[in-house]
Amino acid sequence: MKFFKSVFLASLFFLFGFSSDNSLPENNSLGKIFLREDGVKEKFITDLVNKMTVEEKIGQMVLFTSDWSVTGPTIRENYIEDIRAGKVGAVFNAYTTAYTRQLQTIAVEETRLGIPLMFGYDVIHGHRTIFPVPLAESCSWDLMAIERSARIAASEASAEGINWTFAPMVDISRDPRWGRISEGAGEDTYLGSLMASARVKGFQGDNYEKGNTVVACAKHYAAYGAAQSGRDYNSVDMSENQFRDTYLPPFKACMDAGVGTFMTSFNDLNGVPASGNGFLLKNILRTEWNFQGFVVTDYTSINEMVNHGFAVNDKEAGEIALHAGVDMDMQGAVYYNYLQQSLSENKITITQIDEAVKNILGIKYELGLFNDPYKFCNTTRETTEIMTPANLEAARDMARKSIVLLKNENDVLPLKRSGTIALIGPLADDQRNLIGNWSAAGDWKKSVSVLQGFKNKLGDDVRIIYAKGANITDDKNLLKKLNDHGGDISIDKKSPAELINEAVEVAGRADVVVMVLGESQGMSGEAASRSDIGIPENQKTLLQAIHATGKPVVLVLMNGRPL
Incomplete structure (x- = not known):
């Protein structure tokens, strides 16, 4: 199906x-x-x-x-x-x-x-x-x-x-x-x-x-x-x-x-x-x-x-x-x-x-x-049994339990409630792709992006800055396929180089960088097989550029398959 x-x-x-x-x-x-x-x-x-x-x-x-x-x-x-x-x-x-x-x-x-x-x-x-x-x-x-x-x-x-x-x-x-x-x-x-x-x-x-x-x-x-x-x-x-x-x-x-x-x-x-x-x-x-x-x-x-x-x-x-x-x-x-x-x-x-x-x-x-x-x-x-507070909390609890920490070099995590955190990546300020494929009657407009979640959670304790850094993909053929399947993905008016330069500048002003990369919802699911299970190349380029700044980096991947 x-x-x-x-x-x-x-x-x-x-x-x-x-x-x-x-x-x-x-x-x-x-x-x-x-x-x-x-x-x-x-x-x-x-x-x-x-x-x-x-x-x-x-x-x-x-x-x-x-x-x-x-x-x-x-x-x-x-x-x-x-x-x-x-x-x-x-x-x-x-x-x-x-x-x-x-x-x-x-x-x-x-x-x-x-x-x-x-x-x-x-x-x-x-x-x-x-x-x-x-x-x-x-x-x-x-x-x-x-x-x-x-x-x-x-x-x-x-x-x-x-x-x-x-x-x-x-x-x-x-x-x-x-x-x-x-x-x-x-x-x-x-x-x-x-x-x-x-x-x-x-x-x-x-x-x-x-x-x-x-x-x-x-x-x-x-x-x-x-x-x-x-x-x-x-x-x-x-x-x-x-x-x-x-x-x-x-x-x-x-x-x-x-x-x-x-x-x-x-x-x-x-x-x-x-x-x-x-x-x-x-x-x-x-x-x-x-x-x-x-x-x-x-x-x-x-x-x-x-x-x-x-x-x-x-x-x-x-x-x-x-x-x-x-x-x-x-x-x-x-x-x-x-x-x-x-x-x-x-x-x-x-x-x-x-x-x-x-x-x-x-x-x-x-x-x-x-x-x-x-x-x-x-x-x-x-009218009374849908998206109740208890249901939403159960979803949050399931999400917490689903998290797998793969690596924590130099004890970057947990993040400190002080200083400046940069949120960088095409999925950092994204709501639609958060709910994923086969999301039934879910309304993505009610989801909370990673960026907004950081702001909600940390309030005035931490300065949050943001840069998109890259498109989800620069491949126009793939973009068309994803949008034909109900996506709403666009290519930024800024060039890839401009996006990366902007992200590097933002990273330079931060104490730690949280990068949110990975797949759009349409990259997995039915009729969504991939020949390459890596992060899209343009996102890899962004990751390399931010890593080169020497700033501590936390990489958050959103995906429907192992990457």
Whole structure:
């Protein structure tokens, strides 16, 4: 799916009524389903599936995204009609109680059976209150704090209509060039497994029906982090022993923690794309582990089996995916467009469709959506449980615990509360990049830059001076890519030499220099692999110039990968 990782060198890295018995009644004028609180799950779901048309069944297997505007998510008209026709089972990228209630009302009040939607979102390291990226959290080794951060993220997300997060990402990766390394625990299987379990428990709590939890999704299944050369979406070729020993355990940890959903990855594993890989989805997930939830693809990854050369067209790709065990198609519209035709041609069976639908409805049942489809549309919670002082303090505490001090020559740290401190670097007075990639509904304008933080903390005790010193990058091609992905990075009107000279002058007036260098948020994350994991060259030049002044230097690195 389509970070606040700070390293110091200091390395700072929701109406249904109730029927009089457990059976489904005849449809009322709106065709709604009524459910007793003491309804038996398996009977309820079987009876419901038996009432559904083929088109309605396939609809439950479709996940579409809402559109976006500058003020947040909006709703595409064709998706509205699809929801009204019962052709959509879940929506992602729609949040706030107003938006999700609007969509849910259509699904519940205007469709024949009134089956509620699920609402998914990439809540990776916080929803409104942003925590350090998972890679940074892993540096704390504090599983209680890690679980708490996921618990807070779930509470905030569920207060805005979300009931499903596409997290945790539990891919082990041993190549820091890979952009998505920021979303996981890094290279260690043991730590990755412990952290995977903690985050699932945090997101899901001990009871879905509480209304302040979300269904977690273990991703990307599997071996996505082992992409050749660290290139995102690339192939993976490895022995089964290595796969089971190194890359599979965090997913098993998610399974053991009760995770509700799994997401297939983009990559192929030994020549077989994950979304068409029965070994992964049936042999291991269903047979060996007895997984009872549902499997969703990553964004259009069924379609991408054509790119892999594994299917001749989308229709065949959909057949392969269903045979392999994929229950829900994210955004690719393959199931939406072709599954009914494949059924009529006997390329797939109604039993396969029914099984997938039962898996999906089972999670909706456990969420309590058949009792109260609007339970996650609580406007009171939306205004009282988001970015609370306690949540913000928890994020600060997690950040403190994530800090790794790499070196402290000549006892430069801790800094003295006297004299003059120079803050230098393109990220020293930056708010946007502080919250990192995959920052959900986080508002970067509410973040505090390092420069402002120093001023707030030290007040009048210390004189703070500042120079930018360099651009984040001088590479215009890279700059365009970063801004195409939602960045707002510019090149200063001053020349690189002028910026450095200004910084050297500022450093000369200081007792100690704190340099804030590293990556913008877009330099890590999806489709953000790098060939060079060093600090950008222009920033290196700045660092060398400041070091040459002889002033004590504290280097603060902001990055989504080891540098």
